Amino acid sequence: SVLLYQKPNRDICQSGTSLKIQCVADSQVVSMFWYQQFQEQSLMLMATANEGSEATYESGFTKDKFPISRPNLTFSTLTVNNARPGDSSIYFCSSSLGGETLYFGSGTRLTVL
Amino acid sequence: GQQVQQSPASLVLQEGENAELQCNFSSTATRLQWFYQRPGGSLVSLLSNPSGTKHTGRLTSTTVTKERRGSLHISSSQITDSGTYLCAMERSSSFSKLVFGQGTSLSVVP
Known part of the structure; x- marks a missing residue:
């Protein structure tokens, strides 16, 4: 298995700011x-x-709004730029070891005021 | 677009009863995945099933890909089974094309 550690667990930020x-x-x-x-x-x-x-983005998500870095095989960072209340949600990272199981991090609960 | 529909949306069981959760998907899937999520918690993979029937413990997953449906059977439910069960459809052989359903919220009461 693989363990994924996310931080922060939660964050509260003001509209217009960025967070990682x-x-x-x-x-x-x-x-x-x-x-x-x-x-x-x-x-x-x-x-x-x-x-x-x-990173390869899915429809509705852009690199300008959600830039992602992946500098090595154990680390990734998601940035939320110009945060808005509509971005308030839980963000999860996930990965697999090539088998059938997908592992998830503990999640980051974001609240944008 | 790709859609995964789960039913029922919520379910209340008495401890010891069995549960049958359904998952229907709108296009060809290579595999169905079932996950468990506690409120506000992370996801845990339960079963991965491309077709047919798979068992683990009290869980049985059945996938009929050509009929675009799957199910998760929970036998002898326990209070600790309470939470949300999510079905996800893989559109390719990698996890890069995973589409989730809305989940079934299960409450098991004494």
């Missing part, structure tokens, strides 16, 4: 995925991040 969410894996993983979950709703895949290349 970090994800650290306890072993090397090829791909890291970032998800957004609004309360009581489904998870939406935001982007896939591989080491040394630009």
